Amino acid sequence: MSRDTTPPRAGTGTPAIEVRGLTKRYVQRGGVVKQAVDGLDLTVERGEIFAVLGPNGAGKTTTVEILEGFRKRDGGEIQVLGEDPALAGRAWRSRIGVVLQDSRDQAELTVRELVHHFATFYPAPRDPEEVIAAVGLLEKASTRARQLSGGQRRRLDVALGIMGDPELLFLDEPTTGFDPQARRSFWDLVLALREGGTTILLTTHYLDEAAHLADRAAVVRDGKVVALGAPADLGGPGALRPVVRWVSDGVARAERTDHPTALVTSLAATLAGPDGEVPGLRVLQPSLEDVYLELIGAAPVAPSGSPSGSAPSAAAPPGAPHDAPTSAVLSAPVAEEASR
Numbered sequence: 001m002s003r004d005t006t007p008p009r010a011g012t013g014t015p016a017i018e019v020r021g022l023t024k025r026y027v028q029r030g031g032v033v034k035q036a037v038d039g040l041d042l043t044v045e046r047g048e049i050f051a052v053l054g055p056n057g058a059g060k061t062t063t064v065e066i067l068e069g070f071r072k073r074d075g076g077e078i079q080v081l082g083e084d085p086a087l088a089g090r091a092w093r094s095r096i097g098v099v100l101q102d103s104r105d106q107a108e109l110t111v112r113e114l115v116h117h118f119a120t121f122y123p124a125p126r127d128p129e130e131v132i133a134a135v136g137l138l139e140k141a142s143t144r145a146r147q148l149s150g151g152q153r154r155r156l157d158v159a160l161g162i163m164g165d166p167e168l169l170f171l172d173e174p175t176t177g178f179d180p181q182a183r184r185s186f187w188d189l190v191l192a193l194r195e196g197g198t199t200i201l202l203t204t205h206y207l208d209e210a211a212h213l214a215d216r217a218a219v220v221r222d223g224k225v226v227a228l229g230a231p232a233d234l235g236g237p238g239a240l241r242p243v244v245r246w247v248s249d250g251v252a253r254a255e256r257t258d259h260p261t262a263l264v265t266s267l268a269a270t271l272a273g274p275d276g277e278v279p280g281l282r283v284l285q286p287s288l289e290d291v292y293l294e295l296i297g298a299a300p301v302a303p304s305g306s307p308s309g310s311a312p313s314a315a316a317p318p319g320a321p322h323d324a325p326t327s328a329v330l331s332a333p334v335a336e337e338a339s340r
Contacts, residue, residue: 016199017044022076036062038223049200051210054220097166099157107146122164135159151182171202207289219295235291247280
């Protein structure tokens with residue numbers, strides 16, 4: 001029998017996920033220690049879609065694998081659906097669903113065969129035919145998994161992930177490689193799952209995906225949460241203020257301002273050349289992507305009156321190098337495997 005599908009109100013009752021001071025490190029070749037997660041705090045309320053954003057190597061995948069109970073932590077306290085994943089048993093695992101970033105096993109089975117097979121893993125599964133219909137694969141029910149398109153395969157992955165009627169669903173980079181139409185169609189499926197009462201933790205590189213789906217989002221950098229809130233509010237109330245850029249005495253400068261016209265007028269009065277133009281003058285309206293890039297240290301905007309790029313981003317965690325790389329060839333889990 002399925003649980004009550006009335007969505008709980010976010011922010012009430014016990015959180016679906018609560019993390020305090022999570023740490024995880026790996027020893028790489030040569031004895032080099034990689035601090036993948038460094039004192040991370042996180043709370044996901046029941047009934048919400050929560051997005052985790054960050055560059056490769058930021059600690060997203062490691063964190064999610066710990067929450068799923070697939071990887072051990074070094075420190076910190078975790079409660080997922082009221083239990084510690086490191087100690088939880090099969091009953092707890094039947095309450096969560098996991099959709100990995102890429103899964104290609106059992107490719108010779110048909111959609112119907114796979115979904116019916118996975119139903120046998122759970123004590124109270126959803127009706128397999130209803131699940132196939134819910135993810136939009138009725139017309140492909142007799143098609144082998146290897147013959148599905150990328151978008152259809154991800155829908156099948158979701159079908160397998162929700163077969164046990166989970167209270168909490170983990171989606172790891174679910175639309176990587178999708179064309180725009182397939183992504184939009186998949187978003188509708190995710191929103192329908194939330195409306196059915198499922199709490200969803202989503203990792204993604206796509207800012208528009210987080211903005212469209214998530215009630216709240218966390219930006220992770222160097223194993224820490226550096227920003228948290230509704231996607232449109234990331235970076236704080238001033239993050240989307242216009243930025244005026246210009247060149248003075250050969251030095252590029254930038255300033256955030258609520259009054260760009262007044263600043264431009266002032267610059268024109270003092271810096272305009274014989275042609276009446278201010279050198280290098282540009283007025284930019286930051287997008288959500290600009291804010292995200294600044295938060296992860298990829299595109300800092302100089303504070304008021306400072307040369308552009310002369311100071312670390314205000315969003316950078318204390319002690320973080322200004323030129324810290326924003327991506328890595330190996331994520332932490334892969335790095336661990338490579339070190340063996």
